Amino acid sequence: ALGLLEDKVLAGQRVLLTAGPTYEPIDTVRGITNISSGKMGYALARACRDAGAEVTLVSGPTGMAAPAGVRRVDVQSARDMQDAVLAEAARCDVFVAVAAVADYRVTNRSEHKLKKGDAPPVLELTENPDILATIASLPAAPFCVGFAAESRNLLEYADAKRRRKQVPLLVANLAQQAMGADDNEVVLLDDTGNHPLPAMPKRDVARAIVHHLAALLSKRAA
């Protein structure tokens, strides 16, 4: 029982997470999305819950059930996700952005299903809001944790991303390795440098991230 209590490293913390892909409609039946199973985000939501946190998960479409004891808000598009996150941000101590947010949305979506007989549509795209950067720049910003999915130059790109978004902790992984898989190999980047973790099941990666996060929070509080 003592061991369990010692593991409650996030007791009293309110944690808000995003997970899964977003879906940006082209017409009533088609859309643009990212490849994301949601497994890493859901694993982190569970790990935060197990560490004693009060957890809210803003989730894109994943087909997964909400983890027990976690409050889930379902969203489709990046803008829906941003609205849901902004509605919760003031009530959280920690924000973890795991979602694979579509970087662009379609501005000329069709209100009806496109038909093949018509000329092929030309999609107009515009950039979506950066949810993590938005939250990190709030005056009373929660402690922000970001992810970086890169396909090459992992540490260089991830470090630049951490600086650009001004987040104290960023989790970097190779997209082609992580996508859909049950295991993941990540590097944690913070003010003290790079901390590589071994490849392991996402559940264990999530627990390791939670412990690193808890250590940074207690350092900050000291």
Ligand code: CTP
């Ligand atoms: N993110 C976000 N909102 C966006 C895009 C990304 O909150 N519109 C978050 C992701 O959840 C992740 C981090 O920002 O925590 C990095 O996402 P990533 O796609 O790797 O970075 P981008 O800033 O979108 O840059 P790029 O895709 O060009 O590498």
Ligand code: CA
């Ligand atoms: Ca992106």
